[in-house]
Amino acid sequence: MTLEVGGITLAYGRTRVLHGIDLPPLAAGTVTALVGPNAAGKSSLLRAIAGQMRFAGTARLGGMDLAALGRRLASRRVAYLPQELPGRANLSVVEAILLAAKQDESLRVSEADLALVEGVLVDLGIAHLAGRGLNELSGGQAQMVSLAQALVRRPEVLLLDEPTSALDLRHQLEVLAHVGRVTQAHGTIVLAALHDLNLAARFADLVLVLREGRLHSAGTPAEVLTPAMLSEVYGVEAEVFRTADGGLVVQPLRPLPRRKPKTGPFAVERAA
């Protein structure tokens, strides 16, 4: 099973934010990191693949066009974790996750449903939050609950938009390690927008770099995360080290003088 994304073009009003993006095929059981500076189009690309926005181009899972599946069926196969955290509704955590699992199903909650929810909560280490209200959660806890809502649907594709933005260091590592384990165990295809390049280097099999709505480069972390890319895409002087265990560490040093953008959302803003 692979996810094939081709020719994705997307605009907000008259401002085009994605310009015909073609991704390499994303294989089952792999984690792909989507990186790039602010306004590069990472969230828009995820929203397009998730079917949340109208776009030109195709997103195929196992050869099947996701748009042709319809929203309900596609949402079962492709789970999308938006940046927005679940609201403050008077729902407990266990209800909020059950709600994600039971969407489009009968109103009766079976023992199997509860076992599924319990399994996800225990796996994520948040079983103790089950009875707590959504309005009582910290930002990090809400992000874990949001992730649990995506995982409980047992999707084939997991699209994560900044899944660790509200988490402390320890939980960033734990959540991504858990996503990695789920990916391995269920053969899930994971595409995660990440700001932290070191997390991308550590957990991703493949890194895609977006810049101004276009795919800049794609490859393994070692191939892509180079001082040259960091300079060109982020405008930052940086060093990249290899650790003893073969990992990569990106060490940003200083911002480079700003260059005048020729295209992309910032250029439009300035022209206006």
Add this chain to the structure above:
Amino acid sequence: MAVLARPAGAAIGGPALAYRRLVRRRRAVVAGLVALLAASLLLDLTSGPAGLGIGEVLAVLLDPAGAEPAARVVILDIRLPVALMAIVVGAMLSVAGAEMQTILNNPLASPFTLGISAAAGFGAALAIVLGIGVLPFAGPLLVTGNAFVFAMAAALAIFALARLRGATTETVVLLGIALVFAFNAALALLQFIATERALQEVVFWTLGNLGKANWERLAICVVVLAAVLPVFMTDLWGLTALRLGDAKARSLGVPVERLRLQALILVSLLAAVAVAHVGTIGFIGLVGPHIARILAGEDQRFFLPASALSGAALLSLTSVVAKSIVPGVIFPVGIITALVGVPVFLALILGKRPQFFS
């Protein structure tokens, strides 16, 4: 895996237990509201100038044929339709408010605060004063039809604004207030030019009155409520998901736009039919859902019935109060709901309790 501030000794296996406990509590709340409603209905049937006790009321209800004719007429022909109308209209307004708050994600949404009741009242007055009907061939349903069309128009205007980019919940409420003022001004103009008889009928609207309830009006309201509730029940998971935010709901496959539009149409139908028959009754649609939300949570499987029951109980109790203030005088319930509703609402929004809206 280590956890986010797990308390020492927290038991694994808790989620299923926590869920069962919650469900038990929520079922108990719904059962409690049913009991309160039953008690309120009995109280409503026993209160009134004829001075019938609970024993006489129960005797008539359980054995109408064997009951004393005078008591039978008072209970079955006068008090029962009014008492049941209070329950049905209370449920309609509260369900309408609950679903408006859900789809607009706004705690201040209700048919009254968003101008839907005012629009329905104006539509009805247009038919009463000028005989103008916006629905062709409405016949005897001229007034109700007008009320419905104007309620729908107001609801759609609010919906269109809520969908505009950058429209905040405050903007939506402000538009609602603008609609209330606009329709009230137009209503005042109609009252100014109305004949004495028409004016009297229009005043009925603005006060909110159960006095005109009869079995026919009750039947229409029951049919509408009975038709609308099952439609809501087909998508209770989706409605609950709307409160997680649009992006989250969409990611769960909820057809957000379609569900909103469908709910808005149903809510307008409920509000319009209720207002068309009993006039403008405020605060039930606002306070009923807040009570339900606090007591039964927002899983719509419990929130929807709890909202219906709390609204029904509120209006039923108001009906009792309306008869008890001055013996022999029945005050219009609209006045009482506003008088009682304001302090209740203030207590709800100013009280030290968790906030459920971002």
